[in-house]
Amino acid sequence: VQLQASGGGLVQAGDSLRLSCEASGFTFSTYVMGWFRQAPGKDREFVSAITFRGGTAYYADSVEGRFTMSRDNTKNTVYLQMNDLKPEDTAVYYCAAYPPVDTIVVEVASGYRYWGQGTLVTVSS
Numbered sequence: 001v002q003l004q005a006s007g008g009g010l011v012q013a014g015d016s017l018r019l020s021c022e023a024s025g026f027t028f029s030t031y032v033m034g035w036f037r038q039a040p041g042k043d044r045e046f047v048s049a050i051t052f053r054g055g056t057a058y059y060a061d062s063v064e065g066r067f068t069m070s071r072d073n074t075k076n077t078v079y080l081q082m083n084d085l086k087p088e089d090t091a092v093y094y095c096a097a098y099p100p101v102d103t104i105v106v107e108v109a110s111g112y113r114y115w116g117q118g119t120l121v122t123v124s125s
Helices: none
Strands: 002-008 007-013 017-024 032-039 047-051 058-059 066-071 079-084 090-096 120-125
Touching: 002 090, 017 032, 017 090, 017 120, 032 066, 032 079, 047 066, 047 079, 058 066
Parallel strands: 007 120
Antiparallel strands: 002 017, 017 079, 032 047, 032 090, 047 058, 066 079, 090 120
């Protein structure tokens, strides 16, 4: 199993970035996918999640209206379009895969089975 995140970088406040996460080794189209982030000295926090067919996306209040998550099941890839970036968005961003179980709580990191290695996003003021 592999989740390969990419697209991070150094940008200025107000800029945009698009993160990608390509999955392999499991049945991607049956998994809810999520993005989390961890800033230096802080706990990992939920950013966004998307249902297995991409019909519904969920967002943390801090990114609602600025970030958009999507997925392409033909490419086993999820995306996180980040607009109007702020210095407080600076963090390592991780993609994660939630297995198909009866009850899914997308905001809780412990429910995710697979994790990527993370990609660093740095937003300067």
